[in-house]
Amino acid sequence: MVKTAILVSGDGTNLQAIINAHNFxxxxxxxxxxxxxxRPNAFALERAKNAGIQTFVVDYSMFPSRAGFNEAIYQKLKSLDIELVVMAGFMVVLGSPVVEAFEHRIINIHPSLVPAFCGNGFYGIRVHEEALNYGVKVSGATAHFATAVADAGPVILQRVIDVREDDTPASLQKRIMEEVEWKILPEAVSLYCEGRLKVVGRIVHIKDA
Known part of the structure; x- marks a missing residue:
């Protein structure tokens, strides 16, 4: 069994999707x-407790530097003997020493078709505002391996939905979350845990089951 840690910062809807998929x-x-x-007040912690998963808080606001925070995250993952890290609505870009120690072992979900509408500052509703302002006809989400550069790691899975004429940023965000994110993030986790992913350069190859 692959020991997996889920990193969260907020409500935890993607965490809940992982919990539900795991339970089924x-x-x-x-x-x-x-x-x-x-964040100590993240509702995701309640979701984890309700599912019987042990929880920890590494409060970003308590660290004077991102480097110190990353070191604390690294030490916690190391102490738990974690193999796979999943960023599920985690609002901090990971850096050294985490990304080096967990190369191709950190999965992130982003609510656009990377490399569109991604990178520093592109999170939450802004992603969907920019997509609609650009006039795209399709959008979606991307599960990818995380690196020290935001949303720049090798793509594992992508899925698309049509953008509707009457879409607002909020409606597009909701549909992408429910129809894409909640499906491909658990799928990407399972592919890794089944040993079906192989990274060659920037390309992620998926082995047949």
Whole structure:
């Protein structure tokens, strides 16, 4: 079983999607070992406790530098003997020493078709505002391996939905979350835990089951 830690910062809807998929046997060979939050009041912690998953808080606001925060995250992951890290609405870009120690072992979800509408400052509703302002006809979400550069790691899975004429940023955000994010993030976790992902350069190859 792959010992997995979920990093969260907020409400935890993507965490809940992972918990639900795991409970229904859709994520194979995975142990949900811990949920670690960068904010002590994140509702995601309650979701984890309700699911019987141990929780930890590494409060970003308590660290004078991002480097200190990253070191604390690294030490917590190391102490728990974590193999796979999943960023599920985690609002801090990870850096050294986490990304080096967990190369191709950190999965993130982003609510656009990377490399469109991604990178520093592109999170939450802004992603969908920019997509609609640009006039795209399709949008979606991307599950990818995280690196020290925001949303720049190798793509694992992408899925699209049509943009409707009457879409608002809020309606597009909701549909992408429900129809795409909540499906491809658990799927990407399962693919990793099943040993079906191989990274060659920037390309993620998915082995047949």
């Amino acid at each position: 046997g859709k994520i194979k060979n995975c142990e949900l070992t811990a949920v670690i939050s960068s």
